[in-house]
Amino acid sequence: MDHAADAHRTDLMTITRFVLNEQSKHPESRGDFTILLSHIVLGCKFVCSAVNKAGLAKLLGLAGETNVQGEEQKKLDILSNEVFIKALVSSGRTSILVSEEDEEATIVEPSRRGRYCVVFDPLDGSSNIDCGVSIGTIFGIYMMKDSHEPTLDDVLQPGKNMLAAGYCMYGSSCTLVLSTGNGVNGFTLDPSLGEFILTHPDIKIPKKGKIYSVNEGNAKNWDGPTAKYENSLDYLLTALLSSFLIKLFQSGLLYFSNEISVTSDHTILTMNSMVADVHRTLLYGGIFLYPADKKSPSGKLRVLYEVFPMSFLMEQAGGQAFTGKERALDLIPQKIHERSPIFLGSYDDVEQIKALYAAEGKE
Numbered sequence: 001m002d003h004a005a006d007a008h009r010t011d012l013m014t015i016t017r018f019v020l021n022e023q024s025k026h027p028e029s030r031g032d033f034t035i036l037l038s039h040i041v042l043g044c045k046f047v048c049s050a051v052n053k054a055g056l057a058k059l060l061g062l063a064g065e066t067n068v069q070g071e072e073q074k075k076l077d078i079l080s081n082e083v084f085i086k087a088l089v090s091s092g093r094t095s096i097l098v099s100e101e102d103e104e105a106t107i108v109e110p111s112r113r114g115r116y117c118v119v120f121d122p123l124d125g126s127s128n129i130d131c132g133v134s135i136g137t138i139f140g141i142y143m144m145k146d147s148h149e150p151t152l153d154d155v156l157q158p159g160k161n162m163l164a165a166g167y168c169m170y171g172s173s174c175t176l177v178l179s180t181g182n183g184v185n186g187f188t189l190d191p192s193l194g195e196f197i198l199t200h201p202d203i204k205i206p207k208k209g210k211i212y213s214v215n216e217g218n219a220k221n222w223d224g225p226t227a228k229y230e231n232s233l234d235y236l237l238t239a240l241l242s243s244f245l246i247k248l249f250q251s252g253l254l255y256f257s258n259e260i261s262v263t264s265d266h267t268i269l270t271m272n273s274m275v276a277d278v279h280r281t282l283l284y285g286g287i288f289l290y291p292a293d294k295k296s297p298s299g300k301l302r303v304l305y306e307v308f309p310m311s312f313l314m315e316q317a318g319g320q321a322f323t324g325k326e327r328a329l330d331l332i333p334q335k336i337h338e339r340s341p342i343f344l345g346s347y348d349d350v351e352q353i354k355a356l357y358a359a360e361g362k363e
Contacts, residue, residue, distance in 0.1 A: 013198035015041055015176065015187045022180060032093045033163070036116055036141065037178075039091035041196060043084045044137055044168040044176055047123070048189060050079055051135065051170040076129055077101060080122035080137065088118050095150040098304055098336045100124075105336055107150055116163075117142040117155045119305040119336075124167075125273025134171030136275030140309040141165070152336060159308035159329035167309065169275045177203070177279065179316040184282070200283075205319040208348040209285025213277040221293035225324070225356035229289075232352070274301070278310050278344070282317055287345035287353070292324060299323075299341035303333045307342050320350035324357055 019037050023029045081101040088094045089106075093114030097106040100121040108114075120139040128135055141164045144154050166178035174189035176196050186200025219230065274288075281288045288310075292299045301307050311321030311328035321328035321344035328342060343353045 012193075012195070015178070015196040015198070018185065018187075018198055019180075022182070032114060033116070033141075033180075036088075036091050036093040036114070036118075037164070039087045039093075040084075040118075040139060040166075041176065043087040044174070045189065045194070046083045046087075047076075047080045047137060048168070048170050048174040050076060050083075051129075077123050077126050084120055084122050084137070094118055095144055096152075096154055098155050100302060100305055100337075103337075105152060105155065113150070115144050117144060117150070119155055119308070121302070121305045124275050124306070128273050133273055134169055134276040134279075135273055136167050136169040136279075138167045138275060138305055138309050139165065140305060140312065155304065155336060156333050158332050159303075159311055162308060162312050162329075165309035165312040167275050167279070167313075169279055171276065175199075175279070177282070177313065179313050181316070184313055184317045203282060203317050205282055205314065205317045205346055206285030207318070207346055209281065209287065209346045211280065211284055211286035212289065212345075212349070213281060213286070214289040214291075218291075218293045218295070221295055222291055223293070223324075225353065225360050226289070226291040228356050229353055232356075274306060274310065278314075281345045282313065282319075285346045285349075287343060287349040289343050289353075290341065291343070292341040296339070299339045301339060301342055303331060303338045303340045304336060307331075307340050311342070311344055314344045318347060319345055320347050320354075322350050322354055322357075 016038065019034050023031060023034050078101070081099055085097060085099065085106060088097055089108055089112055091114070092112050094116050095108050095113045096117045097108070098117075098119040099106070118139060118141055120137065122137055123129075123135055124138050125133065125135040140159075140162050142155060142157055142161060143163055144150065145157075162181075164178065164180040166176060168174065168176045174196075176187045176189070177200070178185055178187070184203040185198060186203055187196035188199040189195070190197050214230075216230075219227070222230075274290075277288050280286075290299065290301050307321075307323075307328055314321050315329065321342065323331060324341045324343065328340070328344065331340060343350055
């Protein structure tokens, strides 16, 4: 990409223009979906601004409360949740909202209802807020099943029914990755314009990668197929490299990524932020794993607003997503905060995991 030339371009593809172009391909469209997306984009801009000035505005630290997951809420968690709830309700295009931060779903008052349901994690990776690691917002959009009074059945749908999904990553730049079911595109916020500009058109994940993201602290509790997968990577623990990286991290020179170790063919990279880890996997290939273990047999990641949106994006980019039992998007959730294991990433890498689970099933 010629960045110097791009700096002087005047024909910029903004996210608004991009969505309007997509809308024009559907003559029957009334523009409701476009309006909804514009409100999500507005929420992302607001949260990006809050994240950038969090230290100055005293938005870092704990708020003294816990969310429905039992996690201590950060001040920015609460702010981000309020921002998105208000943005989505004010769009006049939603009927039911599910947030990671709220125990119950939000049913929109009748006078402001629309045809869509939105599920979202307003600030994923918030445990990293205070140390400056990339964090983000994850969202998915469903259509109401019909025009009845909204119920939980409208959001307890398999991920394959999603109309759109995306995430916005707040880091060295603010990047919004979106799929409306016709490929994946990435937009970067230009602060001088206040607009998201198309910078990563038609993202395709490499068929096989060399990076895998996993929290190895739980390795002793993994099931057989997951343990075999890790062993198949010919893992070589390099004490010298690990010590060097730890020193860099402690000195503050390695604050954006905690590179744990190297295998002969693969590098283990994890940031403890799903948005950041999946974003890297999407661009460079590899696999993101958050398997079940003895302590969490149902997995840790939430199905509706973490597993489904990221799986939707990964499949749209040419990758796969697997729960250890089935295609992730075929899962039918029974509760709004249900959890699941997940393996997602490059097609061949996920295929290897699927083969290991299939082999165990035959034993």
